[in-house]
Amino acid sequence: MADPASLNTLAALDPVHGRTGAVGDMAGPRGRRPRRALSRGNIMLYGILLLVSVYYLLPLWVMVMTSLKGMPEIRVGNIFAPPMEVTFQPWVKAWAEACTGLNCDGLSRGFWNSVRITVPSVVVSIAVASVSGYALARWRFKGSEAFFAILLIGAFIPYQVMLYPIVILLRELGLYGSLSGLVLVHTIFGMPINVLLFRNYFAAMPEELFKAARVDGAGFWRIFFQIMMPMSLPIFVVSMIIQITGIWNDFLFGVVFTVPENYPMTVQLNNIVASVQGVKEYNVNMAATLLTGLVPLIVYFASGKLFVRGIAAGAVKG
Amino acid sequence: MLVPNHSVRIRDLTLTFGAVTVLEALNLDIHEGEFLVLLGSSGCGKSTLLNCIAGLLEPTDGQIFIKGRNVTWLEPSERGIGMVFQSYALYPQMTVRGNLSFGLKNARMPQAEIDARIAKAARILQMESLLDRKPAALSGGQRQRVAIGRALVRDVDVFLFDEPLSNLDAKLRADLRVEIKRLHQNLDNTMIYVTHDQVEAMTLADRIAIMRAGKVLQLGTPDEIYNRPQNKYVADFIGSPSMNFLDGHYERGTFRSGDLSISMDGYKLAMPQIADRPAILGIRPEHVATGALVAAAPIHGEVVVDLVEPMGSDTLVWAQVAGKPFRIRMDGQARVAPGDRIPIGLDPAKASLFDAKTEERL
Ligand SMILES: Nc1ncnc2c1ncn2[C@@H]1O[C@H](COP(=O)(O)OP(=O)(O)OP(=O)(O)O)[C@@H](O)[C@H]1O
Ligand SMILES: [Mg+2]
Numbered sequence: 001m002a003d004p005a006s007l008n009t010l011a012a013l014d015p016v017h018g019r020t021g022a023v024g025d026m027a028g029p030r031g032r033r034p035r036r037a038l039s040r041g042n043i044m045l046y047g048i049l050l051l052v053s054v055y056y057l058l059p060l061w062v063m064v065m066t067s068l069k070g071m072p073e074i075r076v077g078n079i080f081a082p083p084m085e086v087t088f089q090p091w092v093k094a095w096a097e098a099c100t101g102l103n104c105d106g107l108s109r110g111f112w113n114s115v116r117i118t119v120p121s122v123v124v125s126i127a128v129a130s131v132s133g134y135a136l137a138r139w140r141f142k143g144s145e146a147f148f149a150i151l152l153i154g155a156f157i158p159y160q161v162m163l164y165p166i167v168i169l170l171r172e173l174g175l176y177g178s179l180s181g182l183v184l185v186h187t188i189f190g191m192p193i194n195v196l197l198f199r200n201y202f203a204a205m206p207e208e209l210f211k212a213a214r215v216d217g218a219g220f221w222r223i224f225f226q227i228m229m230p231m232s233l234p235i236f237v238v239s240m241i242i243q244i245t246g247i248w249n250d251f252l253f254g255v256v257f258t259v260p261e262n263y264p265m266t267v268q269l270n271n272i273v274a275s276v277q278g279v280k281e282y283n284v285n286m287a288a289t290l291l292t293g294l295v296p297l298i299v300y301f302a303s304g305k306l307f308v309r310g311i312a313a314g315a316v317k318g
Numbered sequence: 319m320l321v322p323n324h325s326v327r328i329r330d331l332t333l334t335f336g337a338v339t340v341l342e343a344l345n346l347d348i349h350e351g352e353f354l355v356l357l358g359s360s361g362c363g364k365s366t367l368l369n370c371i372a373g374l375l376e377p378t379d380g381q382i383f384i385k386g387r388n389v390t391w392l393e394p395s396e397r398g399i400g401m402v403f404q405s406y407a408l409y410p411q412m413t414v415r416g417n418l419s420f421g422l423k424n425a426r427m428p429q430a431e432i433d434a435r436i437a438k439a440a441r442i443l444q445m446e447s448l449l450d451r452k453p454a455a456l457s458g459g460q461r462q463r464v465a466i467g468r469a470l471v472r473d474v475d476v477f478l479f480d481e482p483l484s485n486l487d488a489k490l491r492a493d494l495r496v497e498i499k500r501l502h503q504n505l506d507n508t509m510i511y512v513t514h515d516q517v518e519a520m521t522l523a524d525r526i527a528i529m530r531a532g533k534v535l536q537l538g539t540p541d542e543i544y545n546r547p548q549n550k551y552v553a554d555f556i557g558s559p560s561m562n563f564l565d566g567h568y569e570r571g572t573f574r575s576g577d578l579s580i581s582m583d584g585y586k587l588a589m590p591q592i593a594d595r596p597a598i599l600g601i602r603p604e605h606v607a608t609g610a611l612v613a614a615a616p617i618h619g620e621v622v623v624d625l626v627e628p629m630g631s632d633t634l635v636w637a638q639v640a641g642k643p644f645r646i647r648m649d650g651q652a653r654v655a656p657g658d659r660i661p662i663g664l665d666p667a668k669a670s671l672f673d674a675k676t677e678e679r680l
Contacts, residue, residue, distance in 0.1 A: 206405055206407065208403040208404070208405045208407035209407045209409065211369075211372075211374050211394075211401070211403065211407065212401065212403060212407040212408075212409075212465075212468070213409070213420070214373075214374060214393075214394045214395070215372060215374070215394045215395060215399065215400065215401045215421070216395065216420050216421030216424055216468070216472075217393075217394075217395030217421055217424035217425055218420070218424050222424065226409075226420075227409055230411040231410065231411065
């Protein structure tokens with residue numbers, strides 16, 4: 001179980017020892033790790049990993065292949081076979097021409113809507129969550145425990161229960177149907193998990209550092225921006241990934257709280273794929289789905305390493 | 319309340335965490351320029367007291383004065399204190415220079431003044447060559463020096479140290495201890511220093527406050543604490559190897575324990591006259607005369623050696639007195655073996671007598 005390599009990485013992920021050399025000077029074991037590449041355990045491990053990867057990658061393969069074929073080829077062909085004649089027409093159509101109920105300008109409108117929803121939602125929710133987590137971890141105020149408890153309970157109430165009350169709330173605020181209304185909803189629903197994440201991360205940072213900064217005359221904001229934030233890049237990345245993918249993939253809130261011209265990409269994708277008029281254009285549907293999934297995919301690929309690091313740090317210290 | 323010559327005054331300081339009382343109506347007066355050591359076992363409230371003085375914890379009750387000013391409700395940075403932590407607590411993303419200037423920048427000091435102060439502190443602490451390094455690239459001793467420098471540049475009235483040396487190895491600890499002592503001699507600031515290492519306490523302190531369970535048991539010079547402990551706890555806590563205790567009775571100037579009887583002539587009682595009562599006699603292992611010194615001691619006896627622990631500079635001998643283990647510290651050159659009968663001498667003037675019930679000094 002406790003394989004030295006994994007222990008070593010854990011040490012590297014530790015928010016205290018990993019980045020703040022001042023506080024801990026524990027260095028993991030160094031140098032080459034003795035390894036036997038082809039032990040029986042390794043063969044088993046890699047075999048299973050390979051199998052699982054194929055299982056998960058197969059649908060993606062089918063989608064990519066189908067999206068590059070013309071309709072005639074799809075009708076006759078094997079879904080696993082690569083296209084005999086590669087065409088990007090389905091992608092173009094999905095992006096710019098596919099009909100979604102009222103208009104026929106493809107997914108592009110939904111893409112930009114999603115961008116306009118996701119960017120402010122992510123920025124606002126992370127800003128609010130990080131400051132709240134910091135306050136809860138380090139500046140215990142009267143009732144902070146109760147506040148935190150309520151926040152956590154919020155995480156366990158099913159969304160469906162809250163849909164209608166929120167519709168009424170947004171209507172009263174005059175935000176119903178607007179993008180800012182949806183941004184507000186995403187920000188609020190992102191709070192529990194992200195505040196928890198930030199609170200735990202900040203609470204695991206050495207308290208004496210915080211005390212030293214106070215003795216040095218730094219206040220709430222200065223400590224946050226100059227001491228805490230520079231030490232917490234991984235948790236910001238984790239929070240960003242959770243928020244970007246969560247908000248980008250959201251369907252329910254998008255369909256409930258906005259009007260058709262503000263529909264996010266996911267809702268438009270549904271409208272394209274589920275449209276009943278005419279023939280089913282599988283290639284266009286596949287291309288549209290891939291386009292919609294592209295943003296979370298890119299985010300994962302670009303920040304996978306940091307993501308794992310942040311999650312692990314949070315888990316170890318949680 | 320303006321009181322000259324008192325740097326820090328603590329009045330009836332009480333601090334509770336929920337139902338737990340960590341500090342209990344604690345009073346302490348610390349002189350201007352004094353090096354005061356707070357000494358006590360783990361969990362007795364030393365750090366809590368220090369944090370209260372620093373303003374990092376809000377007391378439940380009581381008041382704190384620094385230089386005659388009531389600082390009980392002031393922010394840490396407004397109290398004229400600097401603090402050095404056990405874990406150094408250097409800002410990891412800043413260079414040494416950044417660490418030193420952080421507090422000064424927060425106080426909006428002009429850059430020229432900041433540079434001058436950093437240069438001065440770096441010279442005093444001999445770390446000019448380290449200024450542009452990050453804390454991760456420093457050794458433990460260097461880090462702690464930077465941490466001291468951070469208090470130094472702010473030109474504070476009172477330095478607070480919370481076990482600053484306990485993360486260092488023994489050799490470095492001894493070196494830095496001397497450096498802190500020298501710093502105090504040169505600066506003349508008031509220093510309050512928390513430790514549970516009695517060697518640090520004895521060597522550094524002008525006065526030591528022995529704490530237990532949120533109270534100060536005794537406040538005195540190292541000499542007083544060592545030679546005239548106010549109660550059995552202090553007597554036991556200070557000194558290594560620790561004091562021998564004999565249970566018995568005090569009767570008209572004589573201490574009796576079993577068939578042992580020791581005349582207490584020469585012992586200075588805390589009160590001129592005391593009634594007979596059950597008592598405890600405390601004798602430090604190093605105050606037992608052996609060899610040629612026995613003749614000079616007022617009281618003589620003989621013990622059988624049970625066990626010998628040679629420690630280089632001296633030798634610890636275990637024997638039995640009044641049926642209980644009794645430690646004797648002998649010269650390292652002494653040649654004794656288990657089973658030997660050796661003569662010993664005692665001097666009541668150097669012993670401590672405690673009431674068996676209250677454990678207070680008689
Ligand atoms: N936040 C807190 N909540 C409850 N109890 C606390 C808290 N902080 C400290 N205590 C308790 O207060 C007591 C004193 O703690 P303190 O840290 O002052 O001890 P100390 O003398 O510095 O010990 P050490 O030598 O181990 O550092 C301990 O019993 C501790 O459990
Ligand atoms: Mg402590």
